[in-house]
Amino acid sequence: METYVIETRDLTKFFGKRNVVYHLNLKVPKGVVYGFLGPNGAGKTTTIKMLTGALKPTYGEIRIFGMEMPRERVEIMRKAGYMPEVPIAYEDMTIFEFLVYMGRLSGMKKGDAVEQAKRLMQYTGVGRLALNKIKELSSGQKQRVSFAAALMGDPELLILDEPTANLDPLGRIEFIGKVLELARQGKSIFISSHIVSEVEKMCNHVGIINRGVLVAQGRIRDLVSVEEDEYDVVTSDNDKAIAFLREKPYVREVWEEEGVIRVRVEPRFLEEFFLAFPRYLVENGVRLKLFRPHTSPLERILMEKFGMGEET
Numbered sequence: 001m002e003t004y005v006i007e008t009r010d011l012t013k014f015f016g017k018r019n020v021v022y023h024l025n026l027k028v029p030k031g032v033v034y035g036f037l038g039p040n041g042a043g044k045t046t047t048i049k050m051l052t053g054a055l056k057p058t059y060g061e062i063r064i065f066g067m068e069m070p071r072e073r074v075e076i077m078r079k080a081g082y083m084p085e086v087p088i089a090y091e092d093m094t095i096f097e098f099l100v101y102m103g104r105l106s107g108m109k110k111g112d113a114v115e116q117a118k119r120l121m122q123y124t125g126v127g128r129l130a131l132n133k134i135k136e137l138s139s140g141q142k143q144r145v146s147f148a149a150a151l152m153g154d155p156e157l158l159i160l161d162e163p164t165a166n167l168d169p170l171g172r173i174e175f176i177g178k179v180l181e182l183a184r185q186g187k188s189i190f191i192s193s194h195i196v197s198e199v200e201k202m203c204n205h206v207g208i209i210n211r212g213v214l215v216a217q218g219r220i221r222d223l224v225s226v227e228e229d230e231y232d233v234v235t236s237d238n239d240k241a242i243a244f245l246r247e248k249p250y251v252r253e254v255w256e257e258e259g260v261i262r263v264r265v266e267p268r269f270l271e272e273f274f275l276a277f278p279r280y281l282v283e284n285g286v287r288l289k290l291f292r293p294h295t296s297p298l299e300r301i302l303m304e305k306f307g308m309g310e311e312t
């Protein structure tokens with residue numbers, strides 16, 4: 001049987017009469033990077049606050065490492081790192097003081113916390129700001145510190161709420177690399193996001209939440225079984241490639257946009273297209289530079305099934 005690091009049963013939250021999270025049954029297997037994806041206002045932060053014990057569920061059960069939240073909150077949070085959506089309340093502490101404090105909270109000895117704080121400040125790119133107060137930082141810098149804080153105590157599980165929201169493009173790329181590195185070390189990582197392309201780069205599992213309801217969950221690879229029928233192609237001789245494609249009865253449409261060939265294929269003949277097109281290119285000395293589905297598979301299920309898209 002699969003072991004779940006996070007499991008909820010019928011997790012539900014009302015604010016007054018307003019139902020914000022409804023009968024959520026999350027199943028997050030150990031060791032995966034799980035993208036908790038949904039548009040603004042879907043209920044992601046409310047769910048995460050319940051998972052970390054900051055909010056009490058109206059009803060339902062939460063088990064993390066098999067322990068019960070909120071009853072065993074202290075034990076759970078010693079093994080889990082949490083990065084909230086709005087980072088850090090301790091505005092008057094320096095970065096260094098704050099990280100050491102967070103390490104102590106997760107049960108570390110002072111000396112170990114100091115060592116780890118130094119290392120994590122370098123790792124998250126805030127080393128030269130160590131003695132700056134939190135209130136003096138930009139929102140992106142606060143987010144980096146908050147990530148470092150979540151990593152203090154070397155937790156087995158990371159729960160990250162919109163962790164890239166305030167990062168610049170380079171910061172986002174760097175962050176994705178770090179998540180993948182942490183995953184390779186065997187950590188379980190739960191990340192909420194509304195950005196499909198980021199989830200695709202980082203996550204192997206996904207849970208999609210819309211208006212408080214979990215509409216799909218599982219391994220991304222299993223969810224995206226729909227075959228794409230529209231492809232982007234770039235070759236060393238696009239004119240030749242287009243001439244070939246125009247002749248094929250199974251090609252519904254072919255056109256070129258800024259150097260990229262877009263081709264729509266009759267889905268029943270995809271197999272034939274995949275065999276014949278590359279063969280033609282090779283035989284005619286045309287080099288294939290890019291060949292990929294036009295829409296990313298995850299984006300496609302979001303749009304088709306749930307009416308959500310990139311940056312919704």
Ligand SMILES: Nc1ncnc2c1ncn2[C@@H]1O[C@H](COP(=O)(O)OP(=O)(O)OP(=O)(O)O)[C@@H](O)[C@H]1O
Pocket residue numbers: 015018020038039040041042043044045046047085194
């Ligand atoms: N304390 C509260 N009282 C009343 N309504 C609330 C409260 N907190 C959140 N809500 C409402 O619950 C809904 C879900 O909010 P939540 O912050 O969980 O969404 P989210 O998916 O995290 O969105 P975002 O991506 O914008 O952060 C929103 O409509 C929000 O207005």
